[in-house]
Each structure stands twice: as structure tokens, then as C-alpha cells.
Amino acid sequence: MRVTQESDDVNEAIAGELRLMDPAVRSGAEAARLFDPEFVEVGASGRRYTYEETIAGLPDKPGSSADGPRYEPSAITGVLVAPGLVHLTFETVFDGRRARRSSLWRKRDEETGWRMYYHQGTPVPPEID
Secondary structure: OOOOHHHHHHHHHHHHHHHHOOHHHHOOOHHHHHEEEEEEEEOOOOOEEEHHHHHHHHHHOOOOOOOOOOOEEEEEEEEEEEOOEEEEEEEEEEOOEEEEEEEEEEEOOOOOOEEEEEEEEEEEOOOOO
């Protein structure tokens, strides 16, 4: 089976997403390289977070401690929306709480590689499948 550029791009974005769930990456310098300088997140509260706020706060956020709970991702799928832009959707369980997530990953050039450009997570109440 021949791997297409589209599947390579999607797989690279998925690999970046998974690295950002690793506590060692979240609490270290690698995390800053995985976020696009124009990154924006809309949190579950509706609050908007910028690149600077995210990088400054990431080491203290849940999932960043080696001895704490970890994100458990599932059903990760992706699609190449346009050249250099991948949309990922997936679910996570973290400390018993489910969330549905969506991320856009952007690649501007070979040197910087794939970086998260946008992220949104929506909590899933226990009564919803």
C-alpha cells in the first residue's frame, strides 16, 4: 500500500497532537515548538487563550505532571483541508471526564513543520454517548 502525501500530513499532525498529551512534552520546551505563533484555543468555559497564555500556563495545566492523570485519546481522525492545513477530531478521557476535541494543524514550511493553530475541547456530560 502506497502512503499518500495527504495521509503523511494527517499522520504528522496526529503525532504532534499525541506529543502534546505527553506530560514530559507539556512541561518542557518542546511544547512551544508544537504551537503555531498565531495559536488560539477556545476553552470549555468559552475563554479564548493565545499562544503566549498557553505556553506560559501549560506546565501548570492538568496533564502536565508525570505522576498525575494523563489524557487518554481515542478515535483520532484527520483530513487534509487544504495544502498545509489538517483538521483533527478525537475524544479524550482525562481523570474520568470525557471531551470531544477539534484541532487545526498548520505547516508553513519544512523548517517549522506541523504546529497546532487552533484547538477547542467540549466536555461530554456523563449522560451523553
